Amino acid sequence: MTDVFEEHRRLLFGTAYRMLGSVADAEDIVQDAWLKWNQADRSAVDHPKAYLVRTVTNLSLNRLKSAQVAREAYVGPWLPEPILTSPDVAEEAELADTVSMAVLVVLETLTPTERAVFMLREVFGYSHAEIAEVIGKSEATVRQQAHRAREHVQARRPRFTADAAEQREIAEKFREACAGGDLNGVLALLAPDVTTWSDGGGVVTAARRPLHGPDHVARWLLGVLAKPEVQGVEMHIADINGEAGLLLTLGGTNVGAINFDASPDGRIAAIRMALNPNKLRGLQP
Template sequence: MAEDAFTTHRPLLFTLAYEMLGSAADAEDVLQDSYLRWSSVDPATVEHPRAYLVRTVTRQALNHLRAVKARREEYVGTWLPEPIRTAPEVSDDAILAESVSMAMMLVLETLNPTERAVFVLHDVFGYTHGEIAASIGKAEATVRQIAHRARGHVHARRRRFAPDSADSREIIQRFLLAAATGEVHVLMDLLAPDVVVLSDGGGKVAAARRPIVGPAEVARFVCGVVRTSTATTRTESATYNGMPAARFVTGDALDWLVAFEIHDGRITGLYGMRNPDKLHRADAVCPLDRGVPSRGNRDR
């Protein structure tokens, strides 16, 4: 049945759409459109359902990405990807964990839609240049050039990444305790020299509209945020985008969440999401899957 095949490959299809779009809501829209297209096809005529569905989702995601590009350029303040709650085992797949991290998703935003599709399909999902050419309707030689250009762009801009771990959790707990007690110097000791805070309020709630850089500035900012929290706000540990994160909850409402980027025992990045439009689905764990083909990623 068409529904069975789509359900089987849904984690792979969602992961692909999310990495191309940076939005779980947009990824779900693409999957819905792709399912409608798939359900109108006779499955008996499709020799390789997964390949067919990947091509369909890729093309739909490309169309969607081109449509939202202009809207994101007009975004109020800093735009961050919609955070997705990931299972702890995502961190066991280093490529998958890094590919959905906030830092990598922001780098992917700097690619044009075709470059992003080619990079994600080849370097993350392991598809060959020939397979990608069939998916996006370009010559294999052209895809090879696009892949080379996109990879160089990404590698020049990618930040250091370490997936969620027990050591990272311990650092975050020390950080949160120091923030709660206003110990600025302790905070600064936990921050890397090039630490940066990015906050996304979407113009709907208070958030820093520009990056905050450097240990002293970040420590002061964090202490200021904590002072404005209510006494009933509680902090919960979680994993988002393969990264250790803290959820700040008041009553039953998730006020904001922060994903932490940690390298060599220090915090190098904090990604704060406050935009309520991007928090409304933050409680559900998103199953992710790369579904790497056996012969994939061998044609660099």
Template structure:
């Protein structure tokens, strides 16, 4: 098998590592391209385990990139959210890996150090053993085990405690979308958990709350305020998968404006909402066919 064929075979895994490490699809693509440049100079016939070798390249490139990214985020305007991966719903596509790439999980991973993130992902998501990981990161196995244990405890303490079934997530997302577009404050309040938190990422380039919003009343009224002052948003709302989970894409005029993803509590209410509006983070989003909604009344019509 040629160097190119081997690289293309493992490209999804390489992108997956880089994206989870950096929370940026654009940066992940850059890392994969840099990995190809390195790989293309290697005598592939001398590489006994191409997958492990390529993952080593991408992991170390990602660790280096994540350090500079952390510096940039110190001056980021408002809450930072990962770039969403938006795809059309596919009834045949499983989402067994959704938790590994959900926005909520990526936010948790962001609280780890680059080394902790790398060890956690390589072990828990991509199935490498500690001896392999130690070789990739040029550390002792004992040190890597310690880092992995610390990272796992950190993630378990911060990840969402309840994982709603896919059908429940889809149903609640649809109902919440209808309530928002219809300007139905009472229904929105019913669907939002009393202690719901909303993060909105505009990056200082588009309207977004500069701090997390807490409480059903504050979250609902803020969302209605955005929709009432931007009624065009209701003209192109698509039900999509956001990192493998039901979400919403607002794309008036076939231009991505916002991507929303909800976390659902055990009682079926929305416990968290993440809204990405920074246009730089939506540049790679492809708008699907005709919108699923947009014919109903907007908040400004009620």
């Protein structure tokens, strides 16, 4: 039966990660699910995959409710933890979309139960009846929450998604402009309504509030890169959360990640920088 659990481990981790936006928490949830699986009367389990997804979902719901308190006290913007993903993830449109940093940020604005319903319905295709069984709600309630969550996400997710080639081109141009300290080059890449979020958690240099506008964003970015403590930081194109982004390294150690949202004209509409060293576990190969 170990093989049954291992067969679904990637799915279980993905479920917990989408729920929690945390690699460490998702790994803990998978471990807790493994313990419950070992203790269960498996002769009474007709559908192991459904049983395991239900276990992980409910464990994640409990964890998410307690995590909200900690996030309210978090220093500066809170971003989901970035993860390195395989380039072929981009070929699986639904998978890439639902682990993108932009969508994970939107999911953060749902209630824990709405997040679970959205994920099970939109990502994994569960029926309303199956979801009702998983989360212990009536089917009518699940239908209502699924509708509300879907509308909420559609209203707040980026209106435009660049294809893989455009993503890599944006990331490369941004990398070159930053590496050269080229203020005009960075400004030319930014949309008029660009916003930047930097998650340092009070541990490393980061803006305590979102930054708005090309001039403010560009000058802050180049100012940070000019600081002595970040001299030697290199930017590498990498697949992060299903999209081309930039992996930041210093002395061979991964120290951050940058994801972008593109505007229809090919400029950068949003920048999300994960810099808190306590949230970079998913960047380890």
